[in-house]
Amino acid sequence: MSPTPARVTAVDTHDIRFPTSRELDGSDAMNPDPDYSAAYAVLRTDAADNTDGTDGTDGAEGHGFTFTIGRGNDVQVAAIHALRHHVVGRSVDELCADPGSLFRDLIGDSQLRWLGPEKGVMHMAIGAVVNAVWDLAAKRAGKPLWRLLAEADPVWLVRQIDFRYLTDALTPDEALGLLRRGREGAGERTARLLAHGYPAYTTSPGWLGYDDAKLTRLAAQAVADGFTQIKLKVGADLDDDVRRCRVARAAVGPGVRIAVDANQRWDVAEAIRWTRALAPYDPYWIEEPTSPDDVLGHAAIREAVAPVKVATGEHVHNRVVFKQMLQAGALDVLQIDAARVGGVNENLAILLLAAKYGVPVCPHAGGVGLCELVQHFSMFDYVALTGTTEDRVIEYVDHLHDHFLDPVVIREGRYTAPTAPGFSAAMRPESIARYTFPGGTFWAADLAQQTQQTQQKGHAA
Amino acid sequence: MSPTPARVTAVDTHDIRFPTSRELDGSDAMNPDPDYSAAYAVLRTDAADNTDGTDGTDGAEGHGFTFTIGRGNDVQVAAIHALRHHVVGRSVDELCADPGSLFRDLIGDSQLRWLGPEKGVMHMAIGAVVNAVWDLAAKRAGKPLWRLLAEADPVWLVRQIDFRYLTDALTPDEALGLLRRGREGAGERTARLLAHGYPAYTTSPGWLGYDDAKLTRLAAQAVADGFTQIKLKVGADLDDDVRRCRVARAAVGPGVRIAVDANQRWDVAEAIRWTRALAPYDPYWIEEPTSPDDVLGHAAIREAVAPVKVATGEHVHNRVVFKQMLQAGALDVLQIDAARVGGVNENLAILLLAAKYGVPVCPHAGGVGLCELVQHFSMFDYVALTGTTEDRVIEYVDHLHDHFLDPVVIREGRYTAPTAPGFSAAMRPESIARYTFPGGTFWAADLAQQTQQTQQKGHAA
Structure with a gap:
């Protein structure tokens, strides 16, 4: 029981990389050797329903990530890190009641906006943080996200959307009409x-x-x-x-x-x-x-x-x-x-x-x-x-x-x-611990092995 | 006199920020309080004409940067840093003879490409590094860049361009024709x-x-x-x-x-x-x-x-x-x-x-x-x-x-x-030293002053 409203206390970030290039899984004409990776964000809160704070299934943590294919995952992590001042300290209830307010703050940060606007590394970082809030909101609502969205008030859903640059193709009224019609059946x-x-x-x-x-x-x-x-x-x-x-x-x-x-x-x-x-x-x-x-x-x-x-x-x-x-x-x-x-x-x-x-x-x-x-x-x-x-x-x-x-x-x-x-x-949690780059157990062992092989080659030469 | 061909030895990066928001210089409808900043890159080489290595005017350093308006300049610096393996170790003569080869390598990095492609933070970082190479090339040619370009062989200039995604609007032959016509007079x-x-x-x-x-x-x-x-x-x-x-x-x-x-x-x-x-x-x-x-x-x-x-x-x-x-x-x-x-x-x-x-x-x-x-x-x-x-x-x-x-x-x-x-x-160099964020002399003094003011407010309260 918190005496004060629950707040976001931290945005933890993790640079997680899987060595997929070694199997040619995921190879295509432009991406011959991807190492599938995630710049991973955990919104931590002091909500009272934080039963253990580690497994991400309770209602006190929100998880989100950007998918990348290897190099540059660290840049993506840095970008998520650069957004944390917009999130830390905010009321969990207010965030979950209106994730759109955070989305507008993030895309509207007048200095960070220069790095896009609304594209590339910074925009994907915004997506990771916003998705983490929705994960938190859905957990707290006790619903999978699809169901939270499908059962939400259409008026509220329309307010979750930023219509800037869209109104020549779709107005809020049109969106409301589509959502109301969609609700039938x-x-x-x-x-x-x-x-x-x-x-x-x-x-x-x-x-x-x-x-x-x-x-x-x-x-x-x-x-x-x-x-x-x-x-x-x-x-x-x-x-x-x-x-x-x-x-x-x-x-x-x-x-x-x-x-x-x-x-x-x-x-x-x-x-x-x-x-x-x-x-x-x-x-x-x-x-x-x-x-x-x-x-x-x-x-x-x-x-x-x-x-x-x-x-x-x-x-x-x-x-x-x-x-x-x-x-x-x-x-x-x-x-x-x-x-x-x-x-x-x-x-x-x-x-x-x-x-x-x-x-x-x-x-x-x-x-x-x-x-x-x-x-x-x-x-x-x-x-x-x-x-x-x-x-x-x-x-x-x-x-x-x-x-x-x-x-x-x-x-x-x-x-x-x-x-x-x-x-x-x-x-x-065990996957995060194993595949965190470069310090996780997989990558540390991999580095040790490579170092050993290099030394052996050196001795042989 | 180097016994071996000169190579790029390092890509130094600097997070440089000017406190322009305090004067409302640069204020506009979307950017009310920019702190004009640069994610700044210096290509260092072991070229023999590196007379002093500090003032950037000799033919052994290339300078380039991304302009930002404050927050996020650190993300931009991280992005430049993520490109350095493409540059360090390359021959200075080969780079300067064909900056386009580096440009293609940078936009073609199959893993980093995922973070764009060719947009936002990563693409601006590529621009900073590529521009630094051209700065180096122009210094070594003894010409301002405009003159190097204006006097370059049109065939070479066309080869400096990546026509991918452009050929429905402009072909290499058309470009060559424009450049040859442009050379008259x-x-x-x-x-x-x-x-x-x-x-x-x-x-x-x-x-x-x-x-x-x-x-x-x-x-x-x-x-x-x-x-x-x-x-x-x-x-x-x-x-x-x-x-x-x-x-x-x-x-x-x-x-x-x-x-x-x-x-x-x-x-x-x-x-x-x-x-x-x-x-x-x-x-x-x-x-x-x-x-x-x-x-x-x-x-x-x-x-x-x-x-x-x-x-x-x-x-x-x-x-x-x-x-x-x-x-x-x-x-x-x-x-x-x-x-x-x-x-x-x-x-x-x-x-x-x-x-x-x-x-x-x-x-x-x-x-x-x-x-x-x-x-x-x-x-x-x-x-x-x-x-x-x-x-x-x-x-x-x-x-x-x-x-x-x-x-x-x-x-x-x-x-x-x-x-x-x-x-x-x-x-x-003195501007870099003064405005490097947060450790440069200006920002360190600014932080000290803010800390002092906060403490004084604390005492007054």
Whole structure:
């Protein structure tokens, strides 16, 4: 029992890195050797329900993170650290009642804003902190985040959104209308979601580093596991890609969707040429064909490669770019990312923009914890915004889930709806201790081994 | 005499902050209290011509920096630090012969790229390092940077540009053609530039924090000093802005251009309404009317507010966004910034894009050292690309120049062409020592004073 209202007492940060590059998991045309990493933030509070303060499941800690792929994770940690004065000392109840007030303070910090605005390292740091607040809020409400959002007052939800730079595409009144309409039948859809989950697709077969035999085996396994869509990385070599698409199509048959993902490899003309060359194997969408900043380029590509659909979003840095993608008709599929933009508040804005323009959202996931986070947005979208899962799938990659306290559960190619309170963001304390860079037990041992090998080479020479 | 080729031995970083917020210099609608700062990088080498290693004027050190406005400068320093493994150990001769190879390595770092790509903190850090290499290259060539660029082989210059994501707007062949055409008459223009300088405009009268009397006095002074264009910050309050535009117009008369600058304050409809309300005072351009990410928004505003021109660029984060601004007809005036994008190489690409689309470049400057840097681009543009200064002016703000070893010189409202070798980027060692945060002599004394005041208040209470 605190005599005074509970406050945020600290923002702890952790530089956590997994040595994924050693297995070529996650390899694609632009990212040949990622070490999947997280710049991880824990909001600590003095709330009385802080039963033990360590496992992140109680209502006194909020967890959030930015996903990175290795080098630079320290810069991202420094950026989160630079935001702590906005959070420490704030009332836990007030923060949880209105996370949007913190989001506005963070994007509005007049000095930090210069480092973006609203893009890159600082904006992802804002997302980590804001997401940690929502994790805290959902825990304290005793609900998984998707349910907190789906059951929230639409007027309150609209107030959680910063409409600056959006009103030429979406006004607060329009957003309210969408949310009120979305609420009709929400109870029935909640029951269906809890019973049947939300459809997923899998990227696990298609990494560039895998040979044809492994691709065939994993693609066939994906179909056997109940997935109706898989994804292949492309963009390094056209002949290879044609062969890999043929191999994948042969493995899955005609009824399964194959998305292809170029990870920003191409210029506009090259994207058109390459996608057309893959068309005989009926790719469902071409993902990130060019720079994520290139709204007009995506629009030109989309016009040229139809009926192949154009998808992008994992590197789209904020709502202003998504707005233009929709205004320009640049997208068939909008791929939100849970840890790229400024957190839950900005993703609510993006979901509403997509709903207004009638473009399905198929989130980007994988990495470290992105599946855990982003499922909440799709489930909210289904239950209380668009009301449908038609042509909607959440990416699923079977990596690193065991490091989370509330990992995603996939059954028959579908995400099972989380029921534990929070945003599914909390990592296991033992994983944090092991993979903290460079001092965690894994990296310390790794360094010792490398040092020993170098010394042995020195002796041999 | 080094027995081995000279190498880069270190990238030193400095967190330098000036207490400008105490004077309201630099105040605008989005940045009420900036502390102008620099995340400053020094490439150290073991080149034999390192005569003293401290003053930055010799040919063995390259200086570069990111301008920030205070908080977060430490994050920017961390980002520069994260790039050092790409630079340290490289041959000085090879780097200076081909800075583009480093630029490609930096933007192509597959792990760091995730933190952008090519935007925000990491991209500005890349710009600082790349600019430091060009500073070094120009010193070793014994030329100011503008002259090194203007006299470089056009084929070599084209190779300095990364055309990825640009070829739908500008191909290498087109760039080569522009540069070859630009070279005609360059000798004569060099002589004219050295004799007469390059036109400037001044923002010093128009900061939001100044009252009408100060605005009138400074605006009249600007005209007396030979400026033919001034700039006013707007966007906080419409009635105030109407009054300030009236006051400024009265002070300068009808023949002087008045640019107005909203610093991203508005949504699209608001920008149109506000700009039209200022139209009776004949504003020459409206600068940053909305988000710098909003290509389509700028295009809509431009169409609606003509004949008032639309200008933006100081926060446009890379060449891909500039490309679209030009493709969409979103700009009348393109405002490059010397320390926002990835350095000289990317600014060359942007200058060439602007030349192809026939849009005049009027650089953003001010801050810390931005005038010093960006003058080189306009002078290159005049001498060896577009060949004209018509409707082209470089921003000038009379702040903080005395901290630089080769400060800009303004005569009769024009930038005097620098003649000292290098990029004019080197700050005085005594300024670095005084304003390093938080340990420099200024900040240490400031902290001591604040501590004392706090203690005195404590005693009084």
